[in-house]
Amino acid sequence: MTATAEQPTTGQGAFRRPTATTGLSSWFTTIDHKKIGILYFVTAFLFFSLGGIEALLIRAQLASPDAAFLTRDQYNQLFTTHGITMIFFGVMPLSVAFFNYLLPLMIGARDVAFPRLNALSYWIFLFAGIFLFSSMFLGGLPDGGWFGYAPLSILGGDPLGETLGASSAPNVRMLFYSVGLQLAGISSLAGAINFIVTVLNLRAPGMTLMRMPVFVWMSLVTSVLMLFAMPIIGVALWQLMFDIGYGANFFNPAQGGDPVLWQHMFWLFGHPEVYILILPAFGIVSEILPVFSRKPLFGYTAIVFSGIAIGFMGWGVWAHHMFAVGLGPVANAAFALSTMFIAVPTGIKIFNWIATLWGGQLRFTTPMLFAIGLVAMFTIGGLSGVTHAVVPHNYQQTDTYYVVAHFHYVLFGGAIFGLMAGFYYWFPKVKGRFMNERLGKLHFWLMIIGFNLTFGPMHILGLQGMPRRVATYPDGMGWNFWNLVATVGGFIIALGFLVFVINVLKSRKNGVPAGNDPWDARTLEWTTTSPPPPHDFDVIPQVTARDELWNRKYAAGGPGRQPMRVPSGGSADAPAEPGAHDPGAGDAHDIHMPDPSYYPLVAAIGMPIMAYGVLFTPILIAVGGVITIAGLFGWALEPSAEEH
Amino acid sequence: MAEAAVQPAERGEDGHHTSLGLSNDKMGMWTLISSECLFFGALISTYLIYVDRTADGPAPGEIFDIPFTSVSTFILLMSSLGMVLALAAIQAGDMRGFRTWTLATAAMGATFLAGQIYEFTFFVEEGFGLTTSAFSSSFFVLTGFHGVHVAVGILMLLGIWAASLLGRLTPAHDETVENIGLYWHFVDIVWIVLFTVVYLIPAE
Numbered sequence: 057m058t059a060t061a062e063q064p065t066t067g068q069g070a071f072r073r074p075t076a077t078t079g080l081s082s083w084f085t086t087i088d089h090k091k092i093g094i095l096y097f098v099t100a101f102l103f104f105s106l107g108g109i110e111a112l113l114i115r116a117q118l119a120s121p122d123a124a125f126l127t128r129d130q131y132n133q134l135f136t137t138h139g140i141t142m143i144f145f146g147v148m149p150l151s152v153a154f155f156n157y158l159l160p161l162m163i164g165a166r167d168v169a170f171p172r173l174n175a176l177s178y179w180i181f182l183f184a185g186i187f188l189f190s191s192m193f194l195g196g197l198p199d200g201g202w203f204g205y206a207p208l209s210i211l212g213g214d215p216l217g218e219t220l221g222a223s224s225a226p227n228v229r230m231l232f233y234s235v236g237l238q239l240a241g242i243s244s245l246a247g248a249i250n251f252i253v254t255v256l257n258l259r260a261p262g263m264t265l266m267r268m269p270v271f272v273w274m275s276l277v278t279s280v281l282m283l284f285a286m287p288i289i290g291v292a293l294w295q296l297m298f299d300i301g302y303g304a305n306f307f308n309p310a311q312g313g314d315p316v317l318w319q320h321m322f323w324l325f326g327h328p329e330v331y332i333l334i335l336p337a338f339g340i341v342s343e344i345l346p347v348f349s350r351k352p353l354f355g356y357t358a359i360v361f362s363g364i365a366i367g368f369m370g371w372g373v374w375a376h377h378m379f380a381v382g383l384g385p386v387a388n389a390a391f392a393l394s395t396m397f398i399a400v401p402t403g404i405k406i407f408n409w410i411a412t413l414w415g416g417q418l419r420f421t422t423p424m425l426f427a428i429g430l431v432a433m434f435t436i437g438g439l440s441g442v443t444h445a446v447v448p449h450n451y452q453q454t455d456t457y458y459v460v461a462h463f464h465y466v467l468f469g470g471a472i473f474g475l476m477a478g479f480y481y482w483f484p485k486v487k488g489r490f491m492n493e494r495l496g497k498l499h500f501w502l503m504i505i506g507f508n509l510t511f512g513p514m515h516i517l518g519l520q521g522m523p524r525r526v527a528t529y530p531d532g533m534g535w536n537f538w539n540l541v542a543t544v545g546g547f548i549i550a551l552g553f554l555v556f557v558i559n560v561l562k563s564r565k566n567g568v569p570a571g572n573d574p575w576d577a578r579t580l581e582w583t584t585t586s587p588p589p590p591h592d593f594d595v596i597p598q599v600t601a602r603d604e605l606w607n608r609k610y611a612a613g614g615p616g617r618q619p620m621r622v623p624s625g626g627s628a629d630a631p632a633e634p635g636a637h638d639p640g641a642g643d644a645h646d647i648h649m650p651d652p653s654y655y656p657l658v659a660a661i662g663m664p665i666m667a668y669g670v671l672f673t674p675i676l677i678a679v680g681g682v683i684t685i686a687g688l689f690g691w692a693l694e695p696s697a698e699e700h
Numbered sequence: 701m702a703e704a705a706v707q708p709a710e711r712g713e714d715g716h717h718t719s720l721g722l723s724n725d726k727m728g729m730w731t732l733i734s735s736e737c738l739f740f741g742a743l744i745s746t747y748l749i750y751v752d753r754t755a756d757g758p759a760p761g762e763i764f765d766i767p768f769t770s771v772s773t774f775i776l777l778m779s780s781l782g783m784v785l786a787l788a789a790i791q792a793g794d795m796r797g798f799r800t801w802t803l804a805t806a807a808m809g810a811t812f813l814a815g816q817i818y819e820f821t822f823f824v825e826e827g828f829g830l831t832t833s834a835f836s837s838s839f840f841v842l843t844g845f846h847g848v849h850v851a852v853g854i855l856m857l858l859g860i861w862a863a864s865l866l867g868r869l870t871p872a873h874d875e876t877v878e879n880i881g882l883y884w885h886f887v888d889i890v891w892i893v894l895f896t897v898v899y900l901i902p903a904e
Contacts, residue, residue, distance in 0.1 A: 169724040249731045257718040257727055283731060287739035295746065295841065304830050304837035305755070306746065312753030312834035321742060685855060692859050693868055 074652045085652035087171035088590055092178050093157030094486070097479075099178075100149035103185050107141035108553065110134045112546055115510070119543040121531040131527035132199040133229070137188075139202030140233065143333065144240045145185045147471050151336035152177075152244075154478055155251050155275045157486065161581035161588060162269050164260025164597045169253035171650045172691060177247040179660030184239035187664045191232035194671070198233035201525065203322055206307030206315040209233070210299050227300055228671065234297040235667045241286045241293070242663070248282035251275055260580070262599035266360070269579045270353065273360045274339030277367040281328045281335075284371075289325035292318060301670050316381060323374035331370045333467055334434075335363060337474025338405060341427040344481050345409055347577045348424035349416025352603055355408035362401035369398045379447050380454040388447045395445035399438060406435055421575075422496030426477030429504050433469025437462055440515065455525070458518025464511040476503070476556070483560075484574045488586040489567030495559040502552030509545025513538035578603040591647040655694060659687030729879040733886045736849075740890050743845060744897060747838040751902065755833035760902035763828050765819070772815030773895050776850070779808035780888045783881045793871045799864055802877075805884070806857040809850050816847045839898065846894055849887045856880045 074085040086092060113134050117126040126134065156174065160167055168174050191197050200209035209230045255276045259268070268276075296318070298304035305311035307318050346353045353359065375383060375391040409431050418424070440462040444450050453459055476499075483491050518524075522535050529535055573582040582605055584593050601607035662684030669676030718724060751760060782805035789797030820840070823829070830840045860877060863869035869876065 170728060245735060249728050249735070252731050253724050253727045257720055257722070257724050259719040263719075283735045284738050287735050288742050291739060291742035291746070294845075295837075298830065298837065298841060302830055304841070305832075305834045306750075306837050306841075308834070311755045311832075312750065313837070314749070314834070317746065317749060688855075689859060689862070693863055693866060695868070 074654060082652065084657055085175075085654055087167075087175045087650055087652055087656070089156050089160050089168045089171065089174060090486075090588060090590075090592075092174050093153050093155075095178055096149050096153035096156055096181070099182055099185070100146060100153060103141055103145035104147075104150065105553070106189070107138050107146050108550060110138040110141065112550055114138060115543040115546040117527065118529070118539050120540065121529050121533075121536055123528050126527065128527040129196070129199070132525075133197035135525055136199050136201050136233075137197040140188065140198065140237070142467070143202065143329070144237060145181075145188070147333045147467065147475070148240075148244065149181055150475050151278070151333070151471075152181075152247055154271075154336060154340065154475070154482075155247070155279075158482065158581060159251060159254055159272060159275055160258065161485075161584065161592055162272050162579055163255060163258060163263050164580050164593065164599060165254065165258035166592045166596075166647070166649065168250050169258055170250045172653050172656050173246050173250050175653070175656035176660055177243045177250065179657050180239055180243035180246070180663055183660055183664040184236050184243060187239060187667050188232055188236035191229060191236075194228075194232075196229045198229045198236075200227065200230045200233065203326070204230060204233055204296060204318070205322075206296070206299070206313075206318045207309075209296060209318075210307060231297065231300050231671055234293045234300065235670050238290060238293045238297070239663055239667060241290050244282050245286045245290075248279040248286070251279040252283065255279075260597050260599055263580075264599075266357070267599055267602045267604070269339075270342035270356065270359055270363075271336075271339035274335040274342070274363050277363050278332050278335045281332050281367055281370065285325045285328040285332065288321055289329075292321035292325070295321075297670060316378075319378055319381060320374070323377040324371070326377065327374040328370045330466070331366055333471050334474075335366065337430060337471045337478075338363065340474045340478035340481070341409065341430050342405075343579065344423050344427040344477050345412045346603075347481075347575050348419045348421060348427075349413050350419075350576075351412060351416040352578075352606075353408070354411035354414075355404075356602060358404050359408050362404040365401040366398065369394065369401070373398055376445060376450070379450045392445050392447050396442060399442050399445075402438055406431060406438070421480075422491065422493060422500060423477045423481035423575075425497065425500045426473050426480065429500065430470055430473040430477065433465055433473060433504075433507070437465025437467075437469055440465065453518060455523055456518035457514040457522045457524055460524050461511050461514035461518060464507075464514070468507060468511065473503075476500075481575070482581075483563070484567075484570030485581055485586050485588070487564050487567065488570060489563055489565075490570050490574065491563045491567060492559050495555055495562070499552050499555045499559065502548055502555060506545045506548030506550075506552055510542045510549060511545075513541050513545075517542075573605065576609075578606040580604055583608075591649050594647075653691070653694060655687050655691035657687075659684050659691060662687060723875060725879050726875065726882075729882050733882065736886065736890075740842075740846075740893075743838075743842045744893070747842045747898065750834040750838040753834040755835075757832035757836055758826070758828045760835070760839075760898070763823060763826065764899050764902075765822075766899055768815070769819065769895065769899050772812050772819075773891065775808050775815070776812040776888055776891055779805045779812070780885050782808055783884045787874065787877050787881050790871055790874045790877050795864060795871070798877070799861055802857050802861045802864075806854045806861070809854045809857070809884075813847055813850055813854070816843065820844075843894060843898065846887070846890060849890070853880070853884050853887055856883065 074081070083091065083095065086095075113126060114131070117123050117131060156168070159165075188198070198204075208227075210227055255268070255272055295304070295306040299306050299308060299313075305313040307313045307315045309315065342353055342359055372394045373391060375387055376395045379388050379391070413428075440458070444453060444459070444462065480491050480496055483489075517535055517538050520534060522529060522533070529539070570586055572584065572586055574586075575582070580597055580599070581588070583597060597604070662680040662682070665680030665683060666677045667680075669678070669680060718727075720727070782801050786798050786801035786805060789795075789801055828836055830837055857880065860869055860880060
């Protein structure tokens with residue numbers, strides 16, 4: 057079909073190839089990267105909100121000593137699911153939402169390399185989340201920690217013995233963990249392949265690797281990390297599943313298994329995962345800071361290469377999560393060194409961002425505030441991270457709230473602030489309207505105050521010895537005050553997100569209209585309309601500079617440090633297209649976009665059915681397998697609508 | 701994923717041009733294979749760590765039937781030859797030859813799988829099952845996942861065979877066959893490693 061007109065379809069196979077690109081049903085069949093990006097964001101934000109509610113319940117329990125707001129069993133379920141939700145169903149898919157929406161636009165492409173695979177990734181992710189949360193009604197949420205250490209992950213739903221006799225039964229709750237994360241991992245893996253091929257192969261003419269926006273670079277590094285980290289956790293999760301569900305002995309010492317193997321595999325995935333969570337946010341602020349400083353990014357090359365360096369070195373630091381396991385002084389010393397080294401490329405980024413701000417004409421819009429928030433908060437988290445690298449210090453901190461404080465400063469203060477910055481920054485592109493600035497700034501200040509109130513005191517609590525993952529704490533330890541402060545802070549954060557949701561609902565219909573380029577930005581996505589047409593660009597852009605749009609709007613190399621506006625003529629509103637004779641040029645009606653398809657949804661539906669089969673009966677595995685295979689065959693043989 | 705390859709509309713921006721000159725499908729397949737290396741790497745590592753943790757169950761040298769597995773290994777390796785001939789046939793425009801060799805390749809893969817199922821059944825009857833020891837768990841999961849990969853390969857081969865019958869796969873789509881061939885050869889190479897590591901090395 058053409059990008060704009062509806063055409064009648066005929067089809068062979070079970071389904072007619074759908075053609076609708078608007079309306080409710082189009083969301084089920086869409087393979088447009090922008091719509092999938094929106095689906096990802098909305099879904100991930102819903103899961104993120106669930107994770108936030110879990111966190112509030114945890115904080116409510118910890119507000120006072122010896123509290124009985126939650127039982128210990130409920131507490132275990134909540135802290136475990138909070139971690140899983142935020143990491144696998146919150147931050148990761150929120151980042152993927154940005155990849156989906158922005159990568160093709162930023163590199164001057166019309167879609168991702170494999171649009172239907174992209175839809176498949178989304179549907180698997182959605183079903184994985186539903187599967188995981190359905191455990192709430194099927195015996196309880198996972199309760200063995202997001203790290204799932206054996207033997208807690210294998211034996212007994214209730215090691216504390218609140219339900220006597222339960223501790224020898226296989227831990228069915230952690231089957232939801234192993235199988236649910238397996239599904240999420242398949243989704244991430246498919247996404248990683250898609251984004252790597254998209255970035256490497258679909259760049260517009262002139263978009264060399266070293267002209268790519270830093271966000272694109274960081275997406276590429278993140279995708280490579282996912283590509284290699286997912287199979288490792290995949291294997292570990294399969295092994296865990298066989299241990300729990302089928303009596304295998306991978307992590308059962310009684311039959312020769314080794315729980316430490318799980319820890320190695322988990323953290324060999326888990327540390328790259330940390331960078332999977334943070335690098336997209338680094339990419340986002342690297343786009344935002346130059347625009348609102350009106351200066352090119354300082355040290356582009358250094359930032360790109362430090363991102364690549366993180367991508368390599370991230371594989372050599374995993375055992376710093378295991379210093380207290382007893383790997384011996386040589387291993388601990390080696391991983392302590394590599395951990396200190398990896399702070400270097402991260403520090404390079406921070407200094408380059410500060411240098412980008414230095415001497416710029418700063419505009420403190422909401423996205424800019426969040427971006428600066430990331431730089432400041434992540435730096436605090438990075439510094440406490442270096443203290444973990446010191447092994448004796450680490451022994452002291454292990455399993456205390458100091459660690460909780462650290463990783464929330466990098467993942468919340470880093471990743472979430474970055475993602476929020478990106479949301480405010482690109483919302484005008486997606487919806488064609490600005491977010492409300494006043495509410496946006498309120499959101500920012502509530503969040504940064506609430507965030508520091510919540511997680512700042514945890515440093516103190518941790519150094520005072522308060523253990524994490526324990527449902528309550530006794531009175532008289534000196535922990536009461538800071539715990540109460542942290543709880544108050546947590547609810548302030550929640551208030552901030554409430555303001556955010558109100559702002560989104562208000563602005564999507566009634567926001568101030570934004571033009572194509574409302575921020576005076578520098579990258580390709582701002583050259584097309586807001587929102588972009590289904591085919592993204594009427595004419596595939598020709599790229600001649602790193603800050604392509606600035607280069608088009610302003611003459612390069614004027615005297616002094618300020619870029620100079622081109623006096624008149626071919627400037628901002630209608631940039632002259634150097635590629636007017638480009639073969640991609642022409643009437644938008646001639647642009648052929650891939651057709652929507654039902655098959656990604658069909659293939660994905662089989663997977664949670666198989667997952668339930670692991671829990672209940674092998675028949676479901678067979679049924680789900682048949683559905684998935686049928687979906688993939690239909691996919692492979694699907695005609696495009698225009699072939700008839 | 702390679703099944704997506706049947707539709708040329710997804711090949712590139714306008715059907716042929718890509719930034720690196722390599723088609724999207726082929727790059728996607730290589731990317732998948734690179735990820736699979738880590739998948740099998742993790743499984744093989746686990747196996748090597750657990751190879752002597754036999755609890756009270758059989759040890760590697762006591763249970764494996766090397767002559768039998770050598771035969772099924774030979775059949776699987778010959779299937780790679782069939783894959784090469786199927787690709788050569790479609791590149792030469794010989795659709796009949798392509799279909800013959802594709803089915804022959806799938807049949808050889810299926811024979812290998814049948815051998816594996818027989819072997820697993822035999823082992824379980826001998827008292828060597830998934831739950832026997834850490835060694836047995838790692839053996840069954842490692843070779844089992846290889847078997848799953850062979851099965852996926854067979855499905856892809858049947859997919860291109862069906863597509864050619866429906867006229868949806870023509871000599872113009874020879875790259876699809878090549879990409880599925882990449883996967884098939886990769887799975888074979890993994891088996892060469894597994895056969896060496898699992899069967900040959902422990903049999904002193």
